[in-house]
Amino acid sequence: NAGVTQTPKFRVLKTGQSMTLLCAQDMNHEYMYWYRQDPGMGLRLIHYSVGEGTTAKGEVPDGYNVSRLKKQNFLLGLESAAPSQTSVYFCASSQGDSLFSWRDTEAFFGQGTRLTVV
């Protein structure tokens, strides 16, 4: 099925470990996003990309890095995980004439990655 696929779905890390979350979309979308969702906080934008080879910071970028070497993939890296990064991470992609034109052409979300840092 077409859509946004995130791997892994679950992960437990120890403080200080590193990991990479992978997001893959097969809809040829230009725009991709990484969000985190925490209880009582809503969805917050970590980083986003407006096309292959580009990345930009969102609201809460500290402690994360991203790369978009291929149009279909958007990677989120945690270099040294901290308990504050325990969260559910969502990747999304969209295609429109502008970055957040989700009103006209829907943004599609992946199923999320549940990350626990102990």
Next chain:
Amino acid sequence: QKEVEQDPGPLSVPEGAIVSLNCTYSNSAFQYFMWYRQYSRKGPELLMYTYSSGNKEDGRFTAQVDKSSKYISLFIRDSQPSDSATYLCAMSLNRDDKIIFGKGTRLHILP
């Protein structure tokens, strides 16, 4: 004051009832308003969006925006157990501005 406020619930209603979900916001410049539905352990999916004030209807769902009160609502008629989910409101200033999400309201429809 947070930009977008949404009661987290949970809200439990019997099947067939009319559900009213609401968000308030502080920035009167918001123009685009959206509602997302998120099933447990799934990503959000867009339900409805409206621009500026007014109502919009899609099947059993109606979205209302009252800019004078800085208040938006989502009504669900003839609620079904399959409507049980978390509902997120979201809004933005302009077409290209970042989208601000509410915390979400958990809704349970009781059979």
